Amino acid sequence: MKTVSKTFGLLARLGAIAVALLLAQQAMAVGTDPGVQVQNQATVTYQVGGNNQAPVDSNLVEFVVDRRVDFTVTRMGTGLTTTVLGTSQVFVDFYVTNLSNGDLDFNLDFTQLVPGDGDIYGVGTADTGVDMDNVTVSVSAAVDPTPGTGDGPAPVFGGPAIIDDLPEDQSIRVRLYADAPAVAPNGAVAGLSLDATAADPTTTVDLQESGSWTPGSIDNVFANASGATGNVAIESDNDGFLLQAAALSIVKSQAVISDPFGSGRAIPGARIEYTITISNTGAAGATSISISDLVDADVTFVADAYNGNASNVEFDRGTGTNSFCLADAADGNSDGCTFDGTTLTISGRDDSIPPADPDVPIDVAAGATVTVNFVVEVPTT
């Protein structure tokens, strides 16, 4: 008997929870629309001297429900979006939730954050004074199936730039597209805020807070967290990009590789190999790098040092197989290497053995090192 009673109690509680959930959902979905006219008129019936008298109506009391302007902007990210310099159409996502008692439009804009705006995602995530390029706003094609989650369709580049008629208690995704700048320090943070301004669902004009009550018309009462900004309602949220750049260092060293007497000294007739070491300590790869080196007039550039005497510049890219190029005056082999008699310019390499003349750009991946070797000879005369 006790057990049955407990079971019933549990079911009753579950039922109560279900009802509570249902009521909560209903509470979120309802809300008298702005402009609805509510009237109230009482009636009295009575007798005098035992005789029924004609009912008497009171005066009509009426008012128009005003517009409660309330909404939020919420970013969807959980951390800065890592982006390599120069990347196009990177994005950060937000959703805008209409908590008002009727449809609203939202005019959308963005702000480039500045260092003073503070951390975006905690310590060390403040904007570092770098701006994103070509920022645009795109709104999703449909509201979120689950309001307040941003689970609607992903906005596409070139999508609508304003939110049109977002129903009450609904949310919709908004994406800020941007191009990463071409030049910025590795680790720079470029922050953006999405700024949504509540607008009239009919005219798309920014809603102004009503200064005084106008009987019979819809007044705008700002209930959003930021209240009135100027005389309009703006809500924002911040997000940002962590920019990855290459950080190259270049070191040159030399070593005597041969001399007529095996002395290991740079005497006339000795050959000296220069090694240029390029290291990328940044977070992004460097591509299409070009190296220039002024060869001292007192030494002679050796034209047949590597690759079975077919090349004069050697690359070690850490792949286990070295590459080469042939620096000739006219760059007749188009491999990106030239030597004009004084300056060695290296902007390409040849991965083929024997050389097949392709001009392959020289890239240095993040964390990688490339060494370039060439040889000069101390003239004997």
Add this chain to the structure above:
Amino acid sequence: MSVQKFVLAMIGVLLAGGALAQDSVELTSSVYKQVLVEKDDGSTETQLVAADNVLPGDRLVFRNTIRNISAEPAESIVITNPIEEELVYVAGSAEGEGMAIEFSVDGGQSFAAANALRVVDNGIERPATTKDYTHVRWVMQTELAAGAEGTTSFAADVE
């Protein structure tokens, strides 16, 4: 229309007009918004202010004042006030000194005390909630003397 019927009709119109002119009571309605006001000492109190900006969630107080403007006492006074569908009656808020308070959940066709009201929802009968109320009425338990007045009130939230 015969002359006889016309005359009867005119008499009816005149009687109706006469009845309007000779009402023994007058009923005045007003509405206020209930707001929470913080006082200088940090405590709060509710106040009634003009129902200017009305928003969903606002609590409104409707007040009716009945006054006997005749020289005779008025009896069997019943004041009925509809509750618009945009409003939800606030439980226990109806007041009226010397009056029995009843509610309707069927558009004013029948009335009963709050705890006696039941509705059929999707084929299942259940006790009525304040959201179901369509009308509130006050049944004055005594007569209203000549020149006397009485007040009724109730609160409702804007959905």
